[in-house]
Amino acid sequence: IKGASGSVDLDWRDAGGDESDCNSDDGDEMIYPLLDDGTAKGDVHNMRLDLTLRLQTWFLKRSFHMPKAPALTLSSLSDEPESIANVLPSSYSTDERQEYDIGELALVERKLREAQAHDALANLRVAIKRKYLATYTKTSRKSQRGQKSKTRMGAKIKLLQKRIYKYRDDYRQARVALLALGMKADDPVFLPLRREDIEGLSLGI
Numbered sequence: 608i609k610g611a612s613g614s615v616d617l618d619w620r621d622a623g624g625d626e627s628d629c630n631s632d633d634g635d636e637m638i639y640p641l642l643d644d645g646t647a648k649g650d651v652h653n654m655r656l657d658l659t660l661r662l663q664t665w666f667l668k669r670s671f672h673m674p675k676a677p678a679l680t681l682s683s684l685s686d687e688p689e690s691i692a693n694v695l696p697s698s699y700s701t702d703e704r705q706e707y708d709i710g711e712l713a714l715v716e717r718k719l720r721e722a723q724a725h726d727a728l729a730n731l732r733v734a735i736k737r738k739y740l741a742t743y744t745k746t747s748r749k750s751q752r753g754q755k756s757k758t759r760m761g762a763k764i765k766l767l768q769k770r771i772y773k774y775r776d777d778y779r780q781a782r783v784a785l786l787a788l789g790m791k792a793d794d795p796v797f798l799p800l801r802r803e804d805i806e807g808l809s810l811g812i
Contacts, residue, residue, distance in 0.1 A: 658688045665694070676707040697784040717788045720781045724797050727778035734774060735805075738767035775805055 666679050677693070692698055696713035697720070704713050745760045782790075782797050790797065 655688055662688055662691065662694070669694070672712055673707060673709050676709060695784075697787040701789070713788055717785060717790070720784045720788065721797075724778055724781035724785065727774045727781060731771060731774035731778065731805075734767055734770040738764060738771065741767060771805060775800060 669676075669679065673696075676699070679691075679693070696704055696709050696716045699707065699709070704710055741760055741764050745764065778800060782799070785794075785797060786792065
């Protein structure tokens with residue numbers, strides 16, 4: 608999980624590396640490596656290997672923090688480690704968390720998920736505004752830039768759109784976990800994202 612204070616030991620879903628691997632052109636948002644349809648199979652394979660190593664480390668810690676939960680062993684790892692379930696407290700029902708005595712750990716995950724959701728929303732807002740500005744700059748009649756510059760701007764707009772989808776998915780993932788951890792569906796802070804939110808209409812831009 609990536610929270611407001613950075614990475615913590617429960618960061619098992621982040622297969623893209625740590626913050627030192629991220630590239631930011633102006634420091635106003637956290638940028639993560641992105642997958643798209645053009646990603647080479649070798650890159651996916653390497654990311655899965657990285658995730659497997661992270662899971663192996665977490666399994667050892669998990670046996671300490673969640674001793675009553677059903678054990679996960681290295682043999683649990685498959686060719687698609689991202690599909691492994693029952694890794695964190697949010698993977699279990701309320702009754703299971705009580706049975707496995709992981710209620711306190713669930714509270715820790717909830718705090719981290721809240722931080723993850725806040726970060727995702729902040730990054731989403733920045734990415735939407737930057738995409739709007741880039742689109743306006745490209746289409747403005749005042750812009751008399753050459754074809755090369757317009758091509759670069761078009762590529763930047765596509766990258767920003769990918770980031771928008773990434774932060775949207777990060778938020779939704781965090782919200783699903785929060786709901787599983789007991790957050791009410793009508794929580795006034797972490798509301799469902801609407802289409803107009805993603806398109807920036809609710810931001811007044």
